[in-house]
Amino acid sequence: MKLDTIEKIKKAVDAGKTVFADTKAYQVIKNKENYYIVCTFNNYTVGLHGLENTKYADKLNGKAFWTEE
Numbered sequence: 530m531k532l533d534t535i536e537k538i539k540k541a542v543d544a545g546k547t548v549f550a551d552t553k554a555y556q557v558i559k560n561k562e563n564y565y566i567v568c569t570f571n572n573y574t575v576g577l578h579g580l581e582n583t584k585y586a587d588k589l590n591g592k593a594f595w596t597e598e
Contacts, residue, residue, distance in 0.1 A: 532594040535578055535587065539564055546598045550591035557594065566590055 532538045532548065538557060541548050542564060548557040550566045557577060558567055564577035579585025 530596050530598075532596065535589065538577065538589075538594050541596050546596045548594060548596050550594050555591070 532541055538548055539559075542557050542559050549555060550557055554569055555566050556569060558565055565574050566577055567574045575590050578590060579588045
């Protein structure tokens with residue numbers, strides 16, 4: 530299922546679904562209150578979206594997000 534908003538992505542992660550970002554090598558995870566995109570090969574991590582309270586807060590750090598569940 531394609532996920533096209535920050536809210537849908539966060540809701541899917543909170544529901545326990547595996548969410549991919551751009552390729553299956555990148556997964557979205559939650560750590561306490563924050564959401565991250567993690568590379569499964571080297572654990573490189575970036576935030577799901579830009580910093581809160583900035584003009585980038587609603588910009589996703591990826592193009593295509595989906596879950597296969």
